Amino acid sequence: MTRWVVALVVTIWATAAHADEQAFRAAGELAAKADPRAIDAYEAVGAARPITRWTDDAWVEAARIAEQQRDYDRARRDLEQAIAISTDAQFLRRARGDLARLEQMTGGGEWTAVAGEHQRLVTAIAGGGDPTRELEQLEALVKANPGYPRGVAVRITLARAWETEDEVDRALRWLRDAVRLASVRTGSEVDRARIELVRMLVRHRQLDEARREVPLVTDPSMRASLVRSLAAGESWRVMRWTALALLVVLGGIAIALVRRRTGSWRAAGRRFARPPAEVIYFVPIAAVIGFIASTGNPLVAKGVIWIFAGAAIIAWVSGATLEAARRRGPIGVRHAIAHAGVVGVAVVAAVYLALDHARLLDLVAETWRTGPGH
Numbered sequence: 001m002t003r004w005v006v007a008l009v010v011t012i013w014a015t016a017a018h019a020d021e022q023a024f025r026a027a028g029e030l031a032a033k034a035d036p037r038a039i040d041a042y043e044a045v046g047a048a049r050p051i052t053r054w055t056d057d058a059w060v061e062a063a064r065i066a067e068q069q070r071d072y073d074r075a076r077r078d079l080e081q082a083i084a085i086s087t088d089a090q091f092l093r094r095a096r097g098d099l100a101r102l103e104q105m106t107g108g109g110e111w112t113a114v115a116g117e118h119q120r121l122v123t124a125i126a127g128g129g130d131p132t133r134e135l136e137q138l139e140a141l142v143k144a145n146p147g148y149p150r151g152v153a154v155r156i157t158l159a160r161a162w163e164t165e166d167e168v169d170r171a172l173r174w175l176r177d178a179v180r181l182a183s184v185r186t187g188s189e190v191d192r193a194r195i196e197l198v199r200m201l202v203r204h205r206q207l208d209e210a211r212r213e214v215p216l217v218t219d220p221s222m223r224a225s226l227v228r229s230l231a232a233g234e235s236w237r238v239m240r241w242t243a244l245a246l247l248v249v250l251g252g253i254a255i256a257l258v259r260r261r262t263g264s265w266r267a268a269g270r271r272f273a274r275p276p277a278e279v280i281y282f283v284p285i286a287a288v289i290g291f292i293a294s295t296g297n298p299l300v301a302k303g304v305i306w307i308f309a310g311a312a313i314i315a316w317v318s319g320a321t322l323e324a325a326r327r328r329g330p331i332g333v334r335h336a337i338a339h340a341g342v343v344g345v346a347v348v349a350a351v352y353l354a355l356d357h358a359r360l361l362d363l364v365a366e367t368w369r370t371g372p373g374h
Contacts, residue, residue, distance in 0.1 A: 020054040039065040056086040070116035152189040166298040202233040243349040261324040276319025303358035310350030
């Protein structure tokens with residue numbers, strides 16, 4: 001008799017497990033299609049009895065979808081259900097970690113609405129287009145909720161986004177505020193905020209303030225990394241002044257050559273006043289590309305525009321110099337090679353200054369090290 005009862009129980013459980021598996025997979029298909037019924041389907045699998053191997057997984061999947069929908073209270077309830085029934089130690093560790101993260105994010109439910117609005121705005125900002133309206137809404141949200149548990153993180157998000165929009169002063173204000181807020185809280189947020197601040201200060205040439213902040217970082221490895229970044233910033237400053245001095249010297253030499261070849265300052269002025277053929281061809285193309293660039297990332301657009309402006313000036317001076325030499329006789333091969341070499345040096349210096357002015361040197365260096373796909 002006992003064997004018959006056991007067999008009957010096993011049969012019932014196996015049938016239920018198979019039904020749960022089918023229901024779990026059906027819920028997965030709904031989730032893959034972003035069907036709003038998926039979360040209800042997962043919760044139905046979790047609530048079904050007897051408990052099977054799919055029950056706790058269904059609650060976790062339901063919690064994941066609820067979090068994506070910014071329904072944090074529902075996500076917390078679903079995770080609590082999974083924790084209550086699971087016996088897998090590794091599964092429990094992950095579920096408890098997710099629940100703790102949600103508790104911290106929402107302050108145990110007190111900040112659920114704020115966290116949902118925060119996530120909605122962050123998603124909108126990352127979605128492309130002009131994020132100014134969403135950034136201003138996020139700023140208002142932060143100011144209206146000074147006790148929000150994720151206050152440091154949202155300030156860092158604001159700083160990064162405003163920097164991308166070329167609002168450097170505004171970005172730095174938010175990072176300084178993040179450091180101030182983190183300093184009155186416990187945990188590792190102080191270092192995180194200060195590291196972001198130092199890196200942005202280095203990118204934007206404010207090396208004196210960065211130098212004061214570096215010793216306050218408590219993590220030795222990160223402090224050493226920031227010291228290296230600061231040293232790189234010092235090197236960039238030396239290179240910036242070197243490139244600028246080089247362009248001034250080369251420009252002075254070009255003006256002197258044109259003056260000598262034309263015979264008077266008035267004639268030299270007329271030579272420089274008339275745009276060379278290469279400039280006439282180059283400027284319209286550069287203007288179109290610059291306009292296209294201006295519709296995208298403001299920092300990249302600034303770099304592109306400054307590079308084209310420098311190229312146009314170099315082409316103008318180069319063309320005037322060659323035209324003045326051509327009027328005195330044929331230009332020899334050695335003269336042409338030397339001229340091309342000097343122009344090449346000037347172009348490199350101008351590109352460096354343009355990238356430095358647009359604060360893109362670190363981005364270019366990172367792309368050079370890791371490739372364009374990273």
